[in-house]
Amino acid sequence: MLLEITLKMVLLFGLFDSTVEDCKPPASFENGFMKYLDSNDSKKVMYECNPGFTIRGSRVQTCVSNRWSGKSPVCKPKTCGNPGEILNGWANYTSNEFGSKVTFHCEMGFILIGKNYRLCEASGWSGQVPTCEPVKCADLDPIENGKTPIPFYGEFWQLGMVARYSCDADYVLVGPQNIECTASGNWSDAPPKCKDIECKPPIQPKNSEILSGFGFVLKYQESIIYQCKHGFGMIGSSVIECAENSRFEPDPPICKLTGCYQPKRVYHASIMKERPVYAREEIITYSCNRGYQLHGRNKIICLGNDEFDYEPPSCWKVYCKIQVDFKNGKISPMKSQYVLGELLTFSCNDGYQLEGENESKCVQENTLEPLPPICKKVNPDLMSIQNLLMHIISLSRNILQDKNRSIQLEYQLLNIEESMLSKNEEIHQRMELFINKTRWMSPS
Template identity: 45%
Template sequence: NCINPPKLENGVWFHRTAQTPIQVGDRVVYKCNPGYVGKGPSRSIQCKDDSTWSSLLILCEPRSCGNPGEILNGYYKGTSSTLGSKVIFYCEKGYRLVGRNYRMCTANGWDGQIPRCESGTCDDLPPIPNGETPKPPNNEHWEIGMVATFSCRDQYSLIGASDLVCTETGKWDKDPPTCKVVECQPPPKIRNGRIVTGWRPPFKYQKGVTYACSEGYTMVGSKTIECRENNEYIPSPPRCIKSVDCQQPRTIANGYIISAPRSTYKYQDRITYSCNRGYVMVGNNIIECNENGRFVPESPTCKL
């Protein structure tokens, strides 16, 4: 008798009579698991006179699912087409994928359906109150790459982006703008300074105002402010402070000043320190002349 036929990786054996033990001269036949294909000269082995088995001459190799399917205006990427492999589908520029973007090689072949690539379009744009919403060329479709330009009626200002682009995802790259009446109050005056541009009305959306300080004064803040959609100026108007001089910065032990020396230091002038070789800096390496005529923060130190 023969017992325990050799195991076949990714396969099973069976005996026509299902009797055990198996008699001398009987054969067992091997079958590959689903998804595998048998390769070899024989699918069976025989129980020999010495109660041993003849050589096993079959291998079970993963089946190939073949081509996962070609798509018009698209392509797929994958390293293999055997059992368990995955391919991913892509569309050429200007097209968008409809359907699942991948397929898996299973025991029954490629799963799912072949996706398709459709010419990319974006939805029509909603109308905006007090403005003009653009229509697609020839009243057909907004295709990928097209630009839609909005505009507002005379007394209204366009808030947001005027140009929207239809992207490869089939979505517009920005939200549509709005049209709003925007007019700021006359720009505020500042002490020890004056408005040099933008002082005449009307003070409409995004109209800028530029300030300058009187002689002997230094500006703190932005010299230009702008009328924004909330009818206020952004940022706040600057201040003009009396010009100040900072004292010569102190030297530091085991370090030195990198920046070129000056006879006087004005508001917002900066000093940069560095340490000698073998030392590390403790503190900030840059200090600045402030409106009170002092360098801030404190000069750093150099530690061995």
């Protein structure tokens, strides 16, 4: 009695039938379940599969001589077959067994209508095969003061089609000229507008120059290009454009001094390539006027922000205070002192000859270069010969000058004669013409 109660308790926990005394519980059964059957002569177990699975092997096993008869069955997934064909698209799946999934895709230019997947269920593939229809974009609303595009072919806008807008005269297109029908069925951009847009140029920034964009009125998207004058740097954009609101955007730039204004004036000096404003790191070179000497640096550099590395130089007047001991001759001009660069000309009295250069220059304070010459007495005989030669040279020069005058006079007479001959010829031609005309007009 106690044994029977124990066996019944084991049966309640699903191990095996209370009547099964000799056989161990069957092996585990995946994707299904089993139940025990009582009979008078044998002990039996029946197997069943879960929904979506099909049993393979004997459905029933019997306990005989402490062993279960036959091989335990297995539950294999059901198959759903072909998930269906989709026109202008394709299906993507790896299995058609129970629990698998197939996804559908459309080719470029088509959009999927319906669910993009099906599941393999116990009763077969779920749902319906979707369809791929051509991508369409909505019709375009008409725009004012312009032309609204229509499809080049067909009755609707398809993927890849481009709508091109244009405006009536005196109106400008604000926005994209071309918009495209995309794969999502939406337009690539919002349609443009046709507007009458004009911008009056703003006040020209101080210390700037206009490179392009001259005019009293500019149209939409026309631009003004600025540049700053020499020595000024730009803050802001060099290009401003006439915007949709009939104003230039962005605001005009500012030209701020980055170099240096002209340094303080240096008297009696000149500047190489003088200008009112110098750029950063630009070199200013000074030179003193004639008669003045430079004190300080002849070159200063603009450091920027109106600062120089050194102060400008100064030019001091230079004198040559020289007591020249020049005997038997003359100095021209004769002064007590000379300025820098001034020339002194030397000449000797009659009977004396100059030895050395006949000119000297004041090159620096109290210095002449070359040194003044001397007047050396000449031998009287040699002097007579020299005077004779000078007289001959003077006569020859006078003769040549007279000859030149005679030649020039002859040329003038020849020109007058040729002119008179030309005028006489002209008079003869006119007289002949008059005579011939008189003969033609007289009665025969």
